[in-house]
Structure formats: C-alpha cells, structure tokens
Ligand SMILES: Nc1ncnc2c1ncn2[C@@H]1O[C@H](COP(=O)(O)OP(=O)(O)OP(=O)(O)O)[C@@H](O)[C@H]1O
C-alpha cells in the first residue's frame with residue numbers, strides 16, 4: 572500500500588475573515604489529484620464547516636487531511652472549551668452561537684449535522700475544558 | 713435559466729465575472745445563514761443573500777455555485793469580488809428585497825431546491 576498524501580493547516584482563531592482558507596486550499600489540491608467533483612465537494616464542505624466551528628467556538632486549531640487510496644480522512648483538533656453534550660450538538664438547529672456570530676451568517680445549528688451528512692464516517696472526541704477532535708472519512712471506492 | 717436572464721429579471725448590476733454571464737443556473741437558494749446554504753446540494757446553483765462578508769463567497773465556492781445575488785443593494789468589498797472573480801463566480805446586486813427577488817425567479821421557472829438527506 573502506498574503512503575497517504577498529507578496536508579496540514581493551522582487555523583487562525585482570531586480572524587473570521589480568513590476562516591475557510593484551509594478548505595479552499597484543500598479543494599484546489601484535491602482538484603489537482605483529479606478526484607470527482609462530488610467527492611471534492613463533500614470533503615471541502617465538511618472541512619469548511621469544521622474549520623468555521625474551530626474559529627467561532629474554539630479559538631482556532633489545526634486541520635490535517637490525509638488522502639489514502641480508499642478514503643480521505645479529515646482530522647480537526649482544537650483546544651477550545653469542548654462539547655458538553657454531543658447528542659444535543661448534533662441536532663439540527665442547536666447552536667450556542669451568540670448574536671454577533673449569527674449576524675455573520677453562522678449559528679443556524681446546521682454545521683455538525685452537515686458534516687455528518689457529507690461524510691461516510693464521523694467521530695467526535697471531546698473533553699470539556701480541554702478541546703475537541705473531530706475525525707471524518709469520505710470513501711473513495 | 714441563464715445568469716443574464718436573472719440579471720434582467722432582478723434589474724441587477726454585474727459586479728464581477730461578467731464573462732460567465734451566459735452560464736446556466738438550474739436551482740436557487742436564498743438565505744443569510746451559510747450552514748443552511750451548505751445543507752443544500754445542487755449543481756450550478758445561484759445563491760441569493762443579504763449577508764455581506766467573505767464567507768458568502770467561500771460558501772458559494774465550496775458548493776460549486778456559479779452566481780451570487782446580493783439583495784437589498786448590499787455591496788460586497790473589493791476583496792470579496794476578487795475572491796469571487798478568482799473562482800469564476802458571477803456576482804450580481806439588486807435593489808429588490810430577498811422575498812421579492814426569490815419570488816420573481818421562482819415565478820419565472822427557477823425552482824428546485826432540494827436538501828440532500830441520507
Ligand atoms: N469545535 C468546537 N468546540 C466547541 N464547541 C463546538 C465546536 N463545534 C461545535 N460546537 C458546539 O456545537 C454546537 C453546534 O455546532 P454546529 O456547527 O452544528 O452549529 P453552529 O456552529 O452553532 O451553527 P452553524 O454551523 O449552523 O453556523 C455549537 O453551537 C457549539 O456549541
């Protein structure tokens with residue numbers, strides 16, 4: 572089995588305007604690999620939602636994307652406040668985003684459900700007060 | 713529906729990527745909440761929004777959308793237009809409010825707005 576292609580990004584938690592840049596870059600990189608537009612769209616939307624979450628809820632973090640022969644893995648890690656109730660957070664419409672974030676177009680409570688919808692597998696590991704790691708997979712075969 | 717038709721129907725001005733004005737659009741989505749937009753997958757869609765920041769352009773880019781219409785005379789920044797130009801997204805601006813802009817396009821046959829569910 573060949574080695575995966577690895578992409579690494581630091582996601583700046585202080586800059587809302589630049590949030591999403593890692594996902595834009597991944598989208599371009601995946602295009603260059605010649606993957607289908609459907610796969611590219613699913614990976615980049617899921618990563619974009621996760622990236623925005625790290626910026627608005629967790630003060631930034633890191634994103635790692637690995638492209639294997641059979642799947643793409645996206646790992647988002649932050650040292651934010653953690654998620655106290657994952658089941659609740661996964662519900663469509665649940666959001667703790669303040670009005671300031673809503674006026675920026677986020678806080679519909681759709682991000683995590685979208686990430687689940689667009690990927691084949693999603694795992695959330697979180698410790699309140701320590702941070703959150705979200706691992707997603709999109710199958711290529 | 714062609715983007716040029718949308719421009720006429722909404723009495724809109726073209727802010728960038730005018731060279732793609734003859735592209736076709738098959739569905740539309742009107743929202744100020746970006747994750748609502750991201751829940752919606754359709755090829756060659758147009759986004760109508762009253763929200764103005766860079767994330768609108770990125771959201772459209774993630775979704776492979778071909779056109780963004782800013783309603784209520786909202787004006788995007790130079791930086792936003794540069795981002796849109798880079799990915800070939802046509803940006804329009806109309807005086808119409810969201811309700812009317814969506815209604816006009818819908819009445820003229822631009823329907824189809826399906827949320828993908830597992
Ligand atoms: N990385 C994270 N760290 C801490 N809390 C998080 C994180 N990601 C999500 N959450 C919590 O889970 C809730 C739901 O997240 P989700 O992405 O579904 O909605 P949202 O970000 O509030 O709104 P939207 O994604 O629609 O803009 C958030 O409001 C927040 O409380």
Ligand SMILES: [Mg+2]
Pocket residue numbers: 620623624677678681682683747
């Ligand atoms: Mg979110």
